[in-house]
Amino acid sequence: MAGLLQVGVLLAALAAVHKPLGDYMARVFTSTRHLAVERVVYRAVRVDPDREQHWKTYAAGVLGFSFVSIVLLYLIQRLQSVLPFDFGRGPVEPGIAFNTAISFVANTNWQSYVPETVMGHTVQMLGLTVQNFLSAAVGLSVAMALVRGFVRSRTDRLGNFWVDLTRGTVRILLPMAFLFAVVLVGLGVVQSLRSGVDITSVDGRSNHIALAPAASQEVIKELGTNGGGIFNANSAHPFENPNGWTNLIEIFLLLVIPVSLTRTFGTLVGNRRQGYALLSVMTVLWGAMLAVIWWAEAHPNGPAALLAGAGTEGKEVRFGIAGSALFANSTTGTSTGAVNSMHDSYSGLGGGGTMLNMLFGEMTPGGVGTGLYSMLVMAIIAMFLAGLMVGRTPEYLGKKLGRREVTAAAVTILAMPTVLLLGAGIAILLPGTSGYLANSGPHGWSEVLYAYTSASNNNGSAFAGITVTSPWFQSSLGLCMLFGRLIPILAVLCLAGSLAAQKKVPSTSGTLPTTGALFPTLLTGTVVLVAALTFIPALALGPIAEALA
Amino acid sequence: MNALLKQSLAGLRILLVLTVLTGVLYPLGVWAVSRLPGLQANAEGSVVEVDGRAVGSDLIGIDPVAEDPARDPWFHTRPSAVALDLDGDGSADNLGPADGSISMGSNKGAFDEDLVAAVEDRRATIADREDVEPSQVPPDAVTASASGLDPHISPAYAELQVPRVARVTGLSEDRVRALVEENTDGRGLGVLGEPGVNVLKLNLAVTAAG
Numbered sequence: 062m063a064g065l066l067q068v069g070v071l072l073a074a075l076a077a078v079h080k081p082l083g084d085y086m087a088r089v090f091t092s093t094r095h096l097a098v099e100r101v102v103y104r105a106v107r108v109d110p111d112r113e114q115h116w117k118t119y120a121a122g123v124l125g126f127s128f129v130s131i132v133l134l135y136l137i138q139r140l141q142s143v144l145p146f147d148f149g150r151g152p153v154e155p156g157i158a159f160n161t162a163i164s165f166v167a168n169t170n171w172q173s174y175v176p177e178t179v180m181g182h183t184v185q186m187l188g189l190t191v192q193n194f195l196s197a198a199v200g201l202s203v204a205m206a207l208v209r210g211f212v213r214s215r216t217d218r219l220g221n222f223w224v225d226l227t228r229g230t231v232r233i234l235l236p237m238a239f240l241f242a243v244v245l246v247g248l249g250v251v252q253s254l255r256s257g258v259d260i261t262s263v264d265g266r267s268n269h270i271a272l273a274p275a276a277s278q279e280v281i282k283e284l285g286t287n288g289g290g291i292f293n294a295n296s297a298h299p300f301e302n303p304n305g306w307t308n309l310i311e312i313f314l315l316l317v318i319p320v321s322l323t324r325t326f327g328t329l330v331g332n333r334r335q336g337y338a339l340l341s342v343m344t345v346l347w348g349a350m351l352a353v354i355w356w357a358e359a360h361p362n363g364p365a366a367l368l369a370g371a372g373t374e375g376k377e378v379r380f381g382i383a384g385s386a387l388f389a390n391s392t393t394g395t396s397t398g399a400v401n402s403m404h405d406s407y408s409g410l411g412g413g414g415t416m417l418n419m420l421f422g423e424m425t426p427g428g429v430g431t432g433l434y435s436m437l438v439m440a441i442i443a444m445f446l447a448g449l450m451v452g453r454t455p456e457y458l459g460k461k462l463g464r465r466e467v468t469a470a471a472v473t474i475l476a477m478p479t480v481l482l483l484g485a486g487i488a489i490l491l492p493g494t495s496g497y498l499a500n501s502g503p504h505g506w507s508e509v510l511y512a513y514t515s516a517s518n519n520n521g522s523a524f525a526g527i528t529v530t531s532p533w534f535q536s537s538l539g540l541c542m543l544f545g546r547l548i549p550i551l552a553v554l555c556l557a558g559s560l561a562a563q564k565k566v567p568s569t570s571g572t573l574p575t576t577g578a579l580f581p582t583l584l585t586g587t588v589v590l591v592a593a594l595t596f597i598p599a600l601a602l603g604p605i606a607e608a609l610a
Numbered sequence: 611m612n613a614l615l616k617q618s619l620a621g622l623r624i625l626l627v628l629t630v631l632t633g634v635l636y637p638l639g640v641w642a643v644s645r646l647p648g649l650q651a652n653a654e655g656s657v658v659e660v661d662g663r664a665v666g667s668d669l670i671g672i673d674p675v676a677e678d679p680a681r682d683p684w685f686h687t688r689p690s691a692v693a694l695d696l697d698g699d700g701s702a703d704n705l706g707p708a709d710g711s712i713s714m715g716s717n718k719g720a721f722d723e724d725l726v727a728a729v730e731d732r733r734a735t736i737a738d739r740e741d742v743e744p745s746q747v748p749p750d751a752v753t754a755s756a757s758g759l760d761p762h763i764s765p766a767y768a769e770l771q772v773p774r775v776a777r778v779t780g781l782s783e784d785r786v787r788a789l790v791e792e793n794t795d796g797r798g799l800g801v802l803g804e805p806g807v808n809v810l811k812l813n814l815a816v817t818a819a820g
Binding site for chain 1 (some may be wrong): 613631637646666677695712722726733786798
């Protein structure tokens, strides 16, 4: 009962905030005025903020920015020993540095390292925290470019990437992060520059407790749907997430921007019901998956859980089953990947549920910006299918969906399954892979499948029993993250460019309305169908086999 | 290609500026605000001191070890996947103190044979220690937490340990039960999370009472 009320509190908070935040974000990305601090930034980097860009220039900006971000983050890690607050942890080894650089730039934030022994505070703040902000701001920018494609007509201008990036960071992410970081410290989250504190316990034994500047990173890790913990146990660590209050705030933070962006979208296209149509699809799938995961964890199967009496392995007492399932469902339904319980120890159905959330393509409600553009692309696919059924050229929001638009949409949704299944397939064929797994049998395959699912969808959570330090895993997962991020972004920007160039067609009696009940139903069906057709064979060998065992 | 190079250079310049903003000013700003009285103790790890000596953190569960197992005065935490190797067999102990400098769960699934064996072993050990039937041992007592540093145990696991602690410390069971009650963290707003008994605070309270 308390668990249900907890969900109610979360939904009430999101309902209260999504309107003002959604409308505020719409103003941020349409305003013609620049803040003083933004003018300083534009002058320092010598860009003209009032000059809008062609989609190809916008895309070159995203690519170039991602590239230099990866290089800088790699260098910061490799040069750790000359930076302050390194605590003698030494240079991060090349494989980990490569994988981590791509991972944080691609908004994945997969951890192939143990932060407490590998990453010092300077690498965390100057390198990882920065990309927690900027990768989220890139996602926001791309989403706004796509929305402009729908809103504008007969233009080849999509906005200015540097302006979108700067505004997203300065006006949205930074103020919210600062506010909530202080709130989290007030509730017990640590923010320390020391490496740790030496203690002598009640029994006279000495021990060392690790500390870190956690609050500042914890907030943006959730708010930017990133997910890389400053401690190894991530948001299960009591210093990152000490009680029921912080747990709810962190879940709220990882949902709030993706949810509010549907309002931003509705506002910008001039019909808020268009935004609510998308939000209803996200909410239905999020709610259904929450029910599945929660039920599965409350009804454990498997000999160890039955012997213990409950599925408490890998869960913290202060969150319980409800608080763990709610977090797990929200972190995999957004592209966050932070965890407050260990998904590897979930039951077959519960762990499979978290995997399915990612396999939907991260749009329930998805990552910051990425969730909105993924759902819009899926809406194009759904309208295309509907058009095929009735034999009309499909339209969406007054734009014709011709060959170019549908091709770009198809490339966007096929990139992820392609790199995922190729990567996981090759990994399981390689001799020696089983030596890197913590579990044997179907659960071992699930660990591999989860790893490639998480990387290709830029989620970053793990069935963490898998050891991914081998050169094959470090490099192949790195490439999955990179392609899973950049191919869809390029295709989405191409789509935006082609939509913006079109003139708007007036809606007629033959136009399928996209605000009633029919469209969200069709869209939900499309999301589920695409995921099911692509992934049921892979899921059958892992989580489904386990759930039925 | 030229456009990509030009955009990359612009990207590098803006990356450096935004790094100062989000990677230096922001985290150090939060750090500076967290020096305020009322926030600083939290920011530095909610350390508990007894007679000026740091004995642990309110938020971190590290299992105490009894000098004489036959006269064990401590409430015990949950098992930890980052437990120290005190028995010297080369792997983390099934029960026993965690290494507070790292954090981890076991990441074992419910079909894993090692996990089944570990749960079985913990159940038997705890049942023996508390002098109860193995079936009476609650789930959180035999399963490792997600962090390896869970500061709490379920009220059921605390209740299981009350008679032994009362016997060894010479306190009445009712007195110990009252201390358990005092050191139970309830749900936020009455609905957020689950109630848990803070093991460090409880052990300190028992020591102070005895």
